Amino acid sequence: MTYTNSELMVVSAARELTDDDSVLVGIGMPNLACNVAKRTHAPGLQMTYESGTIGSNPESPPLSIGDPGLASGALSIEPMTNSFNYYLQANRLDVGFLGGAQIDKHGNINSTVIGDYDDPIVRLPGSGGACEIACHVDRTLVVTPHSERRFPEEVDFITSPGFVGGREGRRELGLEGGPEAIITDLAVCRFDEAGEMYVDSLHPEATREEVRENTGWEIAFADDVKTTPEPDEEELRIIREDLDPDGQYTGRSE
């Protein structure tokens, strides 16, 4: 069976979600992952979006988190004061998806600047709700391409805390939860007892050398590194026929 790297990433992310989870969805691949999960093994998955729509069920991929398809048919639409206060800050959400330009070995994420804050080389969009998501959900997931530029040993700027300087560092700040999985086009990475990222499973076509070359530090591999399970027919059908028919997010048009 043939599939793209993006399809494998979407399906791998979908499999991180369970039927009982409430998830703060992001646009693009996270949205596809949540919808694949909901249409396969996790029909009870509750999808909430940063725009305050709770229990959204979009029929087609939203163009932005403000898409009307997220509002129509939702269970509730909360103003931002409520969604951030009562839902996110009060730990009512289990899982959140995060993205950024850089992710470091402790799972800290930078979506603010490349270079110096006051004299940036690249000015990125900033936190939005990402910092709060990273602080307040139980488990954060990241879906991102694997490259040395994206995986420096230390990020230029911490927008959204992972394990900060390690699991202990996060605990000292009074934060629970933390990053659970980083899903790339080469591997699925997780975090060890110290809060450092390691390779848990390699994708079928990927090698250890590729992962090493594309990571900005000496990344560790699990003793029993697995091979990431491939997408099944039904998952691919849902992506190709229902969720991303134009291949906009999963790159089949390339």
Place this chain on the structure above:
Amino acid sequence: MTNVTTMADAVSDGVADGDQVYLAGFTHLIPFAAGHEMIRQGLRDLDLVRATPDLIYDQMIAAGCASKVTFSWAGNPGVGSLPAFRRAAEESVPTEIELEEYTHFGMIAALQAGASNLPFAPLRGFIGSDLPEHNENIARVESPFDDDYVYAVAPIEPDVTVVRAQRADESGNAHLWGIQGEQKIAALAADTVILTVEELCSEETIRSDPNRTLLTGDDVDYVVEDPYGSHPSYAQGYYGRDNEAYIEWAEIASDVDRVEAWLDEWVYDVDDRREYVEKLGASQLLELEPESDFATPVDMGRY
């Protein structure tokens, strides 16, 4: 006293150079027509404040209206970055802009402090982030009751907030449905409120469904009826997002000359939103029109 007027008059009466201006709308009901009017009137040195600066702020920055942007996420939603914002932040073109940066919740909490007349608002945000080091309006405070701590943000109280809703009566009592975002607190935090709507309705319509009311007229200074005033963003039930415009802007805005030509064609050479809509054309607008999908009516009872 609420004044039913045109966007040109609301902006010339209500907004001055140097003002802190909040064009509200969390990716929904974005007041594009108000922003274009501010560009046309040549406003300068504005502090453009908003959780999600998107195309309209990029256009205002490109036109030289801004000396500061106060924000929590600056991007073209679902498409990418904002080229004019980046040029200003990275290269000071066309003007240098100061940035005051928050997270979404930090921004909302600051508006909440402004709207509720408090010296600050607490939140469990910014923890573990580098942002507080770069914004003097964010401070760590210890709990007066135990050994817990939170962050506090100073109030944001815009000189002018522009909010957009689907309908309002002539007194400025407004109904909004769909994504509510920060519309209400951004308005309540401000000195002057310009309300712009898809259509005017009767007070009876508002009173038939008070749960849907975003703002009452007491807090509104100007009411402007400006159909399609949110194009190319969306207005739930009226039109969808003109996604091509968002994608095109990414290309146009990356080239300073093309930005100038675009501003000439769609802002400076256009008198008002009515002319903009005519120029856009009926077929374009019809394509954005959703099918009807009415909410079930509720029985409020007669008492």
